Amino acid sequence: MSPSRSKQTFFYRNGLSIVFTSLFVLTLIAQAVTGWHENNAERKQDKVEPISFTTYLQSGHFISATFENFESEFLQMALYVILTIKLRQIGSAESKSLDEPEDVDKEPEPHKDAPWAVKKGGWILKLYEGSLSLTFILLFLVSWYFHLYGSWLDHNDQNAINNQPPDSMTDYLMQANFWFESFQNWQSEFLSIASIVIFTIFLRQKGSPESKPVDAPDMQTGK
Template structure:
């Protein structure tokens, strides 16, 4: 045995390598998100300046563009549709089933399930979160916390989209010597609903495709897929 005291060697779990390994999924998508936002900023600035040139107006710098309502509304409309997707997916999968899909609970298990199955109240274990063992409103809030947060982010980002959207829309109207529109009127305008619905339909189609295609198709090793050899009608089974 070396002179180094036992237990002083850093374990992989407590090291940087261990941190990266344990959080690889979240870190990958966070980095990918940041890269796409930067890419969108540069591409959006170029496209915006092309429009300004077509209108024989002065182009804007990068900082001016990323702090503009045009950039903000493009970002917000994507965020609200993504969080709507997850909000609906979390909510409807409590009650609705899709036989054969790993994205669905097994037939006969729709609903919020029993306290025993969910390990809440008297059925909580030592490792359960404190609010899972609590009673009253705390348990109710925690039992629905994921849906509440997703729904809140969706509503806030949709609100931001509407506010930045009317600002961007009015800037365009002023360049065309048209009168600006109020926020209330913008909520019923074609521009607002065109931005909204074109994002909603793509998100809903993606979820429907994933739920149905995963019945028959496989990806070995992915928790979003059934085991390669699982039957097509096997439901709620992850690979």
């Protein structure tokens, strides 16, 4: 271990993951607590008994709201990882160079510090080469299912309150409500990607790896 590395604290080396994971946990707890109160307020208006917090965590209201957000985030990241392989945007810090070769396009070569999959080669290496996008796609599909499942449970809870028969999951999938929930989240994620791709052409943030150097020309593509 180098002397400089040995003097670095654990937080210094892992600050981004620690902060964002902590923010995720805190906001998920806040969502659960506020969603529980909101759901019980709605139940009170419908003149039905409130539910406990532990029961709420198993309810369609909580499951749907949680995985609806996960779904759109993982879809955004999957498409971003895949589309940036081939697509370019002149001047954007988020784009690969228009004509210069990139390190990420080089064929992997085994060496002492290479990941195990690179040293193994064969189909394991092929799988590893696309593991990032495959993981995001899998997480999107799992989140999409649980969003559907939670939204369906919540829909049938409302049907029971209104003395209406339950719908099957297939019937519910054909209704507009689930897709409205999905599209309103998807479009916001696509807007956020388009914003950072376009804004990094003309705007800068000193010290951020998501920005070009402050003195870089607007039409410089990549960081």
